[in-house]
Amino acid sequence: MPELPEVEVVRAGLEPAVTGAVVASVTVYDERSLRRHAGPSEDFIDRLTGRRMLAPERRGKFLWIPLSEALEDGPSRSSGSQTPEALVVHLGMSGQVLLRDRETDDLRTRIRIELDHPDHGPLRLNFVDQRIFGSMAIDTLVQTRDHPLQLVPTAVAHIARDPLDERFDDAAFLTRLAKKNTTIKRALLDQTLISGVGNIYADESLWASKIHYDQSTATLTRPRAKLLLAEVRAVLTKALAEGGTSFDEQYLNVNGQSGYFAHSLNAYGQQGEPCPRCGRPIVRESFMNRGSHFCPWCQRVR
DNA sequence: CCGGACTCCTGGTTGC
DNA sequence: TGCAACCAGGAGTCCG
Numbered sequence: 001m002p003e004l005p006e007v008e009v010v011r012a013g014l015e016p017a018v019t020g021a022v023v024a025s026v027t028v029y030d031e032r033s034l035r036r037h038a039g040p041s042e043d044f045i046d047r048l049t050g051r052r053m054l055a056p057e058r059r060g061k062f063l064w065i066p067l068s069e070a071l072e073d074g075p076s077r078s079s080g081s082q083t084p085e086a087l088v089v090h091l092g093m094s095g096q097v098l099l100r101d102r103e104t105d106d107l108r109t110r111i112r113i114e115l116d117h118p119d120h121g122p123l124r125l126n127f128v129d130q131r132i133f134g135s136m137a138i139d140t141l142v143q144t145r146d147h148p149l150q151l152v153p154t155a156v157a158h159i160a161r162d163p164l165d166e167r168f169d170d171a172a173f174l175t176r177l178a179k180k181n182t183t184i185k186r187a188l189l190d191q192t193l194i195s196g197v198g199n200i201y202a203d204e205s206l207w208a209s210k211i212h213y214d215q216s217t218a219t220l221t222r223p224r225a226k227l228l229l230a231e232v233r234a235v236l237t238k239a240l241a242e243g244g245t246s247f248d249e250q251y252l253n254v255n256g257q258s259g260y261f262a263h264s265l266n267a268y269g270q271q272g273e274p275c276p277r278c279g280r281p282i283v284r285e286s287f288m289n290r291g292s293h294f295c296p297w298c299q300r301v302r
Numbered sequence: 303c304c305g306g307a308c309t310c311c312t313g314g315t316t317g318c
Numbered sequence: 319t320g321c322a323a324c325c326a327g328g329a330g331t332c333c334g
């Protein structure tokens with residue numbers, strides 16, 4: 001499942017290739033991938049075709065590419081009365097954005113976007129998604145509450161900043177966390193409190209900070225919560241560093257599954273394996289309709 | 303505010 | 319060997 005590091009790898013891979021590119025054509029092969037688009041596929045195609053892409057942005061697991069008019073000369077209409085828009089991408093469980101030449105097809109391509117880039121020439125974006133939990137949509141950009149000059153898609157407006165965002169407010173997060181009447185893993189997965197963390201990195205950062213997934217947030221001491229936040233950052237940063245190294249240079253292959261962190265997981269998917277810290281077996285329990293992996297010895301409710 | 307149930311979805315794996 | 323049941327879960331919605 002793509003979480004913050006995987007989505008950031010995609011964003012960084014797309015940036016040099018799509019920034020400044022003009023959308024030549026759009027093909028929707030599966031309308032279900034437009035679930036989050038407020039309108040029919042014709043509307044999606046009309047609003048995307050002919051637009052110029054700006055630098056991709058990300059918050060948590062959401063990725064978006066702001067769009068401007070394609071006009072090269074004269075004053076840009078995008079800064080005038082036009083409502084700013086963006087192509088919003090969420091990878092869901094299995095989404096990938098593959099950057100290809102105009103001849104390359106990919107299995108299970110749901111949406112295809114053909115681009116003309118002033119430097120790189122003709123390109124093709126294949127949105128591939130096996131389980132169709134991901135989506136593309138054209139959305140309007142709105143001001144954020146804490147920074148009026150920063151615009152985000154309306155679909156992202158309710159999402160908290162992620163812990164790798166320089167404007168993430170540690171103190172405010174810790175205070176909100178302490179006031180919540182819930183348990184810690186639930187809080188970590190609550191994208192309105194802290195974004196970008198999914199099931200894998202939640203389990204990994206809880207293991208690293210020796211906290212049980214069902215620990216009450218109200219009784220979690222501030223030092224331990226602070227440690228957890230530091231471990232969340234460490235885990236995400238490490239994954240990002242490992243994932244950011246595996247690009248195919250010929251096609252600038254942007255792949256949502258490349259550079260996965262699987263070879264250095266301590267808890268996630270490790271049930272039955274010895275805990276790397278104490279040697280006792282890692283246990284998997286069902287929680288929130290998903291697996292929770294933890295060491296019952298190192299991670300106890302306190 | 304909180305949590306549980308449900309929905310979307312498909313291909314790999316398991317079980318009989 | 320064949321097929322059905324099961325499983326994985328991000329995010330939104332609805333309801334108690």
